Amino acid sequence: MARFKYNGRDKKGKKSGVINASSKREAVLQLKEKGIRVLEINEVPETFLTKELSIGNPVKLQDFVIYLRQFSTLIRAGVPIVEATAILSQQTESKTLKKVLLMVEQDLRDGNPLSAAAAKHKKVFSSMFVNMIKAGEAGGNMDETLEKLAVHFEKQHYTKQKIVSALAYPIVVALVAIGVVIFLLVKVVPTFVDMFKDFGGELPAITQFVLHASSFMQTFWWLVVLLIVAIFVTIMMLRNNKNTKYYLDYFMLRMPIFGKMLQKAALARMTRTLSSLFASSVPILQALSIVENIVENEVIARVIEKSRRSLEQGKSLTDPMKKHWAFPPLVTQMIVIGEQSGSLDAMLSKVADFYEKEVESATDRLKALIEPLMIVFLAGLVGTIVTAIIVPMFDIFNHVQ
Known part of the structure; x- marks a missing residue:
């Protein structure tokens, strides 16, 4: 929605101001409805202060x-x-x-x-949407094109939701654990400090560590908050740079447990998008270029770029994929079969179906595995702090006896 600055006249005389509209024509019509005759109207240039900020795609x-x-x-x-x-x-x-x-x-x-x-x-x-619509306009089958787009984005949404649900639990438990630890260190542990001082004996190492951590949190809590914000901002900045994003994505794909799931999700997205583009008669080089930009994983994107360049040089599409660890033999073999049989879109669709089911199974297994592990992790953190407080109290009790 653009902003327009206008000068006009109504029944009371001259009038000026700013109005939001999708176009200059719509702005003039809105002002006319308000009884204002427009004398001059210009679009207000977008600045940092007036720009609507958004992270990622602004539409869910x-x-x-x-x-x-x-x-x-x-x-x-x-x-x-x-x-x-x-x-x-x-x-x-x-x-x-x-x-x-x-x-x-x-x-x-x-x-x-x-x-x-x-x-x-x-x-x-996205460029995929625009190119598929362009193909639908040229072929006169807009209804079929929109149906394909709807199916494509529905599958993409379903896969994304499965991954989010798998990652949400450990993230929530980790945040709860951090909150509980901070509460214990700031509110609970300090109440025992004077008691331990009066005891006068040498405190166990674990108790001394917890007391030092408590003292640090009370004095430098702002530093902890600043560090968390700095880490978040740094990660966002790194992801906006293609070179640093490559290493972040590489690390994510190589992570134990989570890496395989994210790899399968990226391959499902890649093959599903290529299949949809090929089915809409988008040229293969253009389709590969589109996928490079929307696959959301720089490691996969760079391999696709090499495959596109290989194809431009008259070589095989799958050679760069075969040489890279992120592409299992299933993907390259199915692409080769699709090229030879003239049904590349159908083969890619089958690969996408396979990996989407794999992601679904992986997320279900992951949730079943992570739940007890996170409970043990949370219990371990809280138990350590509780133990650090209880052990000296036993010594005090024995000393009093």
Whole structure:
């Protein structure tokens, strides 16, 4: 949604101000409805202070899936694209998607194709979406294209939710553990400090460690908070740089337990996207270029880039994949079979189905394994602090006796 500064005139005289609208034409119409005759209107340049900040895609994948399903249904029912877009802009619960669809609707009414209108909003509509829509416009099968997109993003959403659910439990337990430890060190442990001082004896090493940790937390708690924020900001900055993101993704894929699951999820996303693009008749080199940018894993993306360059040079698509540890033989073998049989989209779809099921099974096993481990971890942390307090108290009790 753009901002426009205007000068105009109403019944009371001159009037000026700023209005939000999807286009200059819509801004003029809104002002006209308010009884203002526009004399001059200009778009306000976007600055850091006025820009809407967002991390990642500003539209939730779930909202985007619902939009695609409804869009596909409306087009299949014979509703024109412009009217369907207008209807969906009113129905969607996502404020960002609503604003974007209003702007897309205006572009459509100005005579632009949907692919061109969507291409202006790269944060919401990926290059895959734009290219598949462009192919659908050229082939005259927009309803089928939207159906494929809906199925694609539904599967992607399901796989993503499975991974999030598997990782959410250990993260929540870790945060709870940190909170409990901080509470014990700041509120509980200090109440025993005077008692231990009066005892006068030499405290066990574990007790001394806990007391020092408690003293540090009370004095430098702000430093701990600052360190956590600094770590978070650093990771976000590193992920925005392709070179450092490569090493972060490499580390994630090599992690014990989690690495294999993340690798399978990345391969499922890659093969599902390629399959959808090939099924929509997007040229193979263009499809590979698109996947490089949306696969969300720099390790996989670089291998795909090498495969694309290999293909451009007239060599095999799968040679770079065969040489890389992140691509199991199943992937390369199925691609070779698909190339030879002329059914590459179908073979890639089967690979995607396989890895999506593998991710589902892996996340279920992971949750079953992590739950007892995290309970033991939490019990160990709390137990250490409790033990550090109880052991000297036994010594005090024996001394009194």
